[in-house]
Amino acid sequence: xxxxxxxxxxxxxxxxxxxxxxxxxxxxxxxxxxxxxxxxxxxxxxxxxxxxxxxxxxxxxxxxxxxxxxxxxxxxxxxxxxxxxxxxxxxxxxxxxxxxxxxxxxxxxxxxxxxxxxxxxxxxxxxxxxxxxxxxxxxxxxxxxxxxxxxxxxxxxxxxxxxxxxxxxxxxxxxxxxxxxxxxxxxxxxxxxxxxxxxxxxxxxxxxxxxxxxxxxxxxxxxxxxxxxxxxxxxxxxxxxxxxxxxxxxxxxxxxxxxxxxxxxxxxxxxxxxxxxxxxxxxxxxxxxxxxxxxxxxxxxxxxxxxxxxxxxxxxxxxxxxxxxxxxxxxxxxx
Amino acid sequence: xxxxxxxxxxxxxxxxxxxxxxxxxxxxxxxxxxxxxxxxxxxxxxxxxxxxxxxxxxxxxxxxxxxxxxxxxxxxxxxxxxxxxxxxxxxxxxxxxxxxxxxxxxxxxxxxxxxxxxxxxxxxxxxxxxxxxxxxxxxxxxxxxxxxxxxxxxxxxxxxxxxxxxxxxxxxxxxxxxxxxxxxxxxxxxxxxxxxxxxxxxxxxxxxxxxxxxxxxxxxxxxxxxxxxxxxxxxxxxxxxxxxxxxxxxxxxxxxxxxxxxxxxxxxxxxxxxxxxxxxxxxxxxxxxxxxxxxxxxxxxxxxxxxxxxxxxxxxxxxxxxxxxxxxxx
Ligand SMILES: Nc1ncnc2c1ncn2[C@@H]1O[C@H](COP(=O)(O)OP(=O)(O)OP(=O)(O)O)[C@@H](O)[C@H]1O
Ligand SMILES: Nc1ncnc2c1ncn2[C@@H]1O[C@H](COP(=O)(O)OP(=O)(O)OP(=O)(O)O)[C@@H](O)[C@H]1O
Ligand code: SF4
Ligand code: SF4
Ligand SMILES: [Mg+2]
Ligand SMILES: [Mg+2]
Numbered sequence: 115x116x117x118x119x120x121x122x123x124x125x126x127x128x129x130x131x132x133x134x135x136x137x138x139x140x141x142x143x144x145x146x147x148x149x150x151x152x153x154x155x156x157x158x159x160x161x162x163x164x165x166x167x168x169x170x171x172x173x174x175x176x177x178x179x180x181x182x183x184x185x186x187x188x189x190x191x192x193x194x195x196x197x198x199x200x201x202x203x204x205x206x207x208x209x210x211x212x213x214x215x216x217x218x219x220x221x222x223x224x225x226x227x228x229x230x231x232x233x234x235x236x237x238x239x240x241x242x243x244x245x246x247x248x249x250x251x252x253x254x255x256x257x258x259x260x261x262x263x264x265x266x267x268x269x270x271x272x273x274x275x276x277x278x279x280x281x282x283x284x285x286x287x288x289x290x291x292x293x294x295x296x297x298x299x300x301x302x303x304x305x306x307x308x309x310x311x312x313x314x315x316x317x318x319x320x321x322x323x324x325x326x327x328x329x330x331x332x333x334x335x336x337x338x339x340x341x342x343x344x345x346x347x348x349x350x351x352x353x354x355x356x357x358x359x360x361x362x363x364x365x366x367x368x369x370x371x372x373x374x375x376x377x378x379x380x381x382x383x384x385x386x387x388x389x390x391x392x393x394x395x396x397x398x399x400x401x402x403x404x405x406x407x408x409x410x411x412x413x414x415x416x417x418x419x420x421x422x423x424x425x426x427x428x429x430x431x432x433x434x435x436x437x438x439x440x441x442x443x444x445x446x447x448x449x
Numbered sequence: 450x451x452x453x454x455x456x457x458x459x460x461x462x463x464x465x466x467x468x469x470x471x472x473x474x475x476x477x478x479x480x481x482x483x484x485x486x487x488x489x490x491x492x493x494x495x496x497x498x499x500x501x502x503x504x505x506x507x508x509x510x511x512x513x514x515x516x517x518x519x520x521x522x523x524x525x526x527x528x529x530x531x532x533x534x535x536x537x538x539x540x541x542x543x544x545x546x547x548x549x550x551x552x553x554x555x556x557x558x559x560x561x562x563x564x565x566x567x568x569x570x571x572x573x574x575x576x577x578x579x580x581x582x583x584x585x586x587x588x589x590x591x592x593x594x595x596x597x598x599x600x601x602x603x604x605x606x607x608x609x610x611x612x613x614x615x616x617x618x619x620x621x622x623x624x625x626x627x628x629x630x631x632x633x634x635x636x637x638x639x640x641x642x643x644x645x646x647x648x649x650x651x652x653x654x655x656x657x658x659x660x661x662x663x664x665x666x667x668x669x670x671x672x673x674x675x676x677x678x679x680x681x682x683x684x685x686x687x688x689x690x691x692x693x694x695x696x697x698x699x700x701x702x703x704x705x706x707x708x709x710x711x712x713x714x715x716x717x718x719x720x721x722x723x724x725x726x727x728x729x730x731x732x733x734x735x736x737x738x739x740x741x742x743x744x745x746x747x748x749x750x751x752x753x754x755x756x757x758x759x760x761x762x763x764x765x766x767x768x769x770x771x772x773x774x775x776x777x778x779x
Contacts, residue, residue, distance in 0.1 A: 135607070161639065162639065163639050164609055164610070164642050165609040170609075218637075219555055263730075278503060279504060280503075304637060305503070307500075307503045307707070308711050308712070309502060309728050310502070310503060311712070312712070334611075334636075334637070334643075335712065336640065337711065337712030337714045338712050340714045340716070340717075340720070341720070361716040361717055361718075364716045375640055375641055378644045380644070380669045381669050381713075385673055386674070386676075388648055388651070389644035389645075391641045395597070398597040398599050447714045447715070448715060
């Protein structure tokens with residue numbers, strides 16, 4: 115894509131990713147032609163309507179969708195190699211070492227019958243020939259990094275012995291222990307209060323600054339995006355509708371859905387008053403309109419919106435899936 | 450608005466009072482004082498916000514308010530009466546009137562039930578109306594939280610995090626409660642749907658005087674929806690008062706640190722990087738809380754006295770209380 119830095123190829127290039135689930139009645143398409151890139155060391159935020167396909171997209175990058183029901187088409191190029199055509203063995207070799215994921219539901223990623231130390235060591239030893247003793251030391255250091263107090267004692271505890279927020283931090287430690295090139299973080303701080311969240315955000319940013327780890331940061335928290343990421347992808351109904359630098363979107367979003375989202379932030383309205391929200395709801399997959407998927411809810415819909423909307427380039431840095439982007443002046447989070 | 454989804458009109462808003470409530474958990478390593486000597490009142494028809502660090506006791510207190518967690522000590526009054534003074538019929542009625550929407554939407558849904566079955570289940574148990582009318586109420590509740598009725602045919606694992614959370618909300622609304630404890634119910638939702646759900650809560654409150662206890666990590670949300678706010682730290686209340694006062698002129702050092710750490714959705718040149726008060730260290734173990742003021746190990750203003758004396762729960766302005774020896778503007 116032309117808005118990327120030219121020179122070195124991107125670390126990750128997702129091209130026309132189409133994910134569908136099969137069920138007895140047929141097939142339900144979830145994402146349509148999702149394309150984006152992440153450069154080495156870059157921090158990219160992903161926001162969008164609940165249910166629009168963010169988690170499913172993240173899982174597909176690691177080959178973690180249910181094999182029986184998920185159909186994935188397109189290309190996922192990681193350092194130039196297509197993860198979708200790779201053997202299961204090859205993919206396992208990369209998972210954890212080169213790409214790792216912090217999940218939305220921490221308990222789904224931690225094994226209740228092993229101690230936290232055993233799980234950290236296993237992740238490390240699956241990819242690197244380190245001694246048991248060294249793996250333990252590295253595990254303690256990883257827990258310390260994410261702010262777990264007395265890590266040398268806690269390393270022998272089981273997941274249930276940690277509070278919700280601490281479990282989340284253990285998972286972050288696990289995702290980072292191999293120093294991967296790409297971390298996919300799915301709402302990593304939703305279960306954390308703001309003081310711990312600030313600590314974790316600082317840690318993630320510091321790591322990516324010093325070790326060059328790239329981050330794909332899925333979240334509903336636009337404040338977190340503003341403090342962490344340089345670029346923002348906005349998704350709606352299974353499609354990427356906008357890609358632009360974070361500061362640009364916060365001031366001047368290019369897609370009416372992004373604008374509606376930013377205008378819904380509670381900080382912009384009077385205490386106790388009605389909160390703005392985008393009227394209507396996302397169409398069910400079976401009733402998805404031809405043309406722009408946002409048209410039934412868009413205050414700027416006009417003749418022409420019933421046409422299919424490609425992701426258009428507005429300038430070197432911005433893409434939007436709306437033919438009116440160039441003529442509309444849309445409000446963002448700040449005026 | 451449809452009357453079927455709403456509280457019974459004859460009922461009044463519920464008031465709740467907590468008097469020196471304690472919930473302690475005995476564990477092998479010692480006693481966890483999850484909630485320790487907490488007193489406050491929630492006025493009929495108001496929204497009482499609860500904020501605090503992870504592990505500070507919010508969920509435990511919420512479960513106690515909903516009648517699901519026995520108290521170690523202290524008393525709870527609903528409309529001025531203790532649950533122990535109610536007769537059987539009144540108690541049954543209260544079980545329906547007081548509901549909690551849980552923090553973890555996944556754990557709250559039965560994986561073997563379809564979404565429609567889950568939403569109808571509470572009504573099925575109560576035997577309200579016939580099956581067709583229960584089905585209608587369920588569909589309508591799903592619609593109100595912004596989900597298409599078709600989603601009723603699916604199973605929990607086929608839903609996104611935010612969809613599951615909304616199913617949970619719908620399930621509670623079918624019961625038409627008078628008092629609802631909302632535990633992190635909007636954390637998994639995008640800001641637009643979050644706005645719509647919070648408006649829905651407000652509508653139900655305006656029309657039928659529902660009382661809410663609203664637990665959340667999100668300060669912008671708690672500040673927006675609450676009439677009054679309580680701030681918990683290690684099982685104790687640090688500050689409590691009108692939402693405007695607590696969120697705009699916090700007097701307790703912990704509240705000040707909490708508010709300063711909220712990430713703001715502003716472009717980089719508009720953010721004040723000096724703003725954040727960095728707390729030293731970690732929340733202490735609830736098995737072994739610090740002497741004196743529980744916040745003293747991380748408080749930027751702590752002095753010798755803070756380790757010796759438990760700060761009194763002082764009313765420093767009308768309805769604005771603080772537990773700090775040196776409370777005052779930052
Ligand atoms: N295993 C599955 N089988 C069938 N449908 C599924 C499955 N997993 C997810 N879906 C559907 O795919 C869509 C995208 O889900 P996904 O979890 O990616 O949403 P999301 O964008 O992460 O939402 P949220 O912000 O609520 O977490 C949703 O409509 C969901 O119901
Ligand atoms: N059943 C239990 N047995 C022992 N300890 C418990 C139990 N339930 C909760 N605790 C402990 O009580 C304290 C308060 O927990 P609680 O879940 O109420 O916190 P919270 O404020 O809701 O945290 P979060 O924001 O992470 O949800 C924690 O230290 C927790 O580990
Ligand atoms: S294409 Fe039309 S309906 Fe779609 S976002 Fe643009 S203006 Fe709105
Ligand atoms: S009593 Fe002392 S330690 Fe506690 S909050 Fe006040 S100044 Fe800080
Ligand atoms: Mg998700
Ligand atoms: Mg909780």
